[in-house]
Amino acid sequence: MYKYDEYDQRIVDERVAQFRDQTRRYLAGELADDEFRPLRLQNGLYIQRHAPMLRVAIPYGNLRAGQVRKLAHIARTYDRGYAHFTTRQNVQFNWPKLEDVPEILAELATVQMHAIQTSGACIRNVTSDPFAGVAGDEHIDPRPWGEIVRQWSTFHPEFAFLPRKFKIAVNGAAEDRAVIQAHDIGLDLKHDAAGRIGFRVLVGGGLGRTPVIGEEIAAFVPWQHVLSYCEAILRVYNLHGRRDNLYKARIKILVKALGIEEFRRQVDAEFAHLKDGPATLTEAEVARVAQHFDDPEYAELPAADAGFAARKAENKPFAAWAKRNVRAHKRAGYASVVLSLKPTGVAPGDISAEQLERVAELSERYSFGEVRVTHEQNLVLADVRQSELFELWQQVRDARLATPNIGLLTDIIACPGGDFCNLANAKSIPIANAIQARFDDLDYLFDIGEIELNISGCMNACGHHHVGHIGVLGVDKNGEEWYQVTIGGSQGNDTALGKVIGPSFAAHEMPDVVESLISVYLELRHADERFIDTVRRVGAEPFKTRVYADRAARLEDERKVVNG
């Protein structure tokens, strides 16, 4: 994992000093609210419903044990003893005091962490594949490129005040696990025919109010030029993106307005000037960064561990966990473990200070002291020996992090929603919890199989509802909280946007609605067909019909009860 040198450390230290002074001036009345807002946002600080919220960057989702312990310490000292992992691999604290934030940032800086550009109209924290470096289908490790983009984008003076936020994701495997099609820039690492490394570049993707799937702007940009090429895209966007309407200010609107051909022409014209300029990457710099991501010292192990197989055969709960939460690893005898932050009744992505400390300790004992964050809001121990999985599972289970539901219906992605967020139209967490409670039976959950259910409390789509197999969007109807349901969305290589099934539902109806959708699937599915495959094969109609028929029947029952 990347370790700071003196330059990296100096930059975060100088940032702490800068923000300390800005906060002091704000509290002294020298800085107006409007002037302070972008400054605090670019340090991840929101003013929320109940208290400020601080979003801390986890570049491409990588953490070390010492950093995880620091997060636990911050949760306990400055917050209410827990933290929340987000769909962009970051972590949020919901209850810090504004005047404590400079001190929190100073504490983070001691473990090479910061909150730089986790919000605001700037280039945001770069995200990537949580299984980078350990996945069998990887062509090129995306982490060094994530770090290179992180450094380039940190305090980029030309792009500090863009029309709107700007998100970059990097993927380097056959399967897209970084949602690159839903980012302002998606960087897809690949080899060309001659074996040289470069990037297929996607542009203009994004969820939010106007969901758009990114389009290919360049089939192959050689690695040396990737920063210059990004700079060309950003400059065209900075100069020509709309600034008159917040809702039309993302780059996707500019790309749509110009058309991808004209947008590409403008970017290429800009790139022609920048190509081979000083931003051109050198082999030495790439090698310097890449060294930080060299494989840990793996042991030579047999491909399959006999003890692991035997434990699975004799212990059903362990087998269930191994099936759902353990993933194949590129190295013989190793596996990656997903720690579920989705037990029933807890806000998806939430974790207590005690659990964080436990995770730090387990990562040191079993996985080279590293932890990854997934955009599905779970954690990963990437390098665990198969022979130690049983022992690890027992401890993870004791820490309530072993719910065997990864990729299943209760592994819900959800934003903080109306319980915390100022922007939200409706609550997300109670909906997630109610659905989890309804589908609490593990055998039933396993029978339903792989399905992604994503919930956003408003159209800003932090819960990625558009790309959920089932998507739930909180909407406001005359001051009441209602929920619109989509089906058929998906992330990954075949990213698709879900389609709305019809009129929205009240909160208490949501478990029934999901149950109706699932019952249609269970009746219509072919063998080994996932929910999303069935939706694609039969279309949305049977699902719609059943959901609203079941709803009508429920309303009829309620009417009868009311009328005696």
Add this chain to the structure above:
Amino acid sequence: MAEIIKHGAIHADDWEVLHLAEGQDAATVEVEHGRWIVPFAVWHAQRDKLAARAEAGVLGVWLAGGDDPALLADDLVRLQLVAVDFPRFADGRGYSIATLLRARLGYGGELRAIGNVLRDQFFFYLRCGFDVIQPQPGRYSVEQLQAALASLADFSEPYQGAVDRAEPLFRRVRREVRA
């Protein structure tokens, strides 16, 4: 007299910025005697008339966020002052315009940031090639400006290249991997 920041120090300054009032026409507006920074539209319409004053160093041109700096390319040799207006401090087009003026069009004269120019952005202005920063008159006391001078050096070794230091950190210094 306004206070400006030039080359890291506070100076008094008597340049005035001309804004077209409602109904005023760029082609016919009278640019009075004195040191004026005129909108690009006025320069464009009255170039022949104003060129001598520009060359004498008593007339400058300011660009708005929507103005294409390339349209000024042929005039840059005779202009000694170009300003870029920030209508709102959070409107960042001026950073790209300044970068293009310096790095693309080779402008070497005074480049001034005007408009809603705030101290917490001073560092970014300098990096993008502005050498003069002109906050709105009255926005800051002299004491506040004095304090703000410190923020010009908020970050001592930025990662990426920009106008002030064209080379990125990885070209400027030798970065080693720590054992």
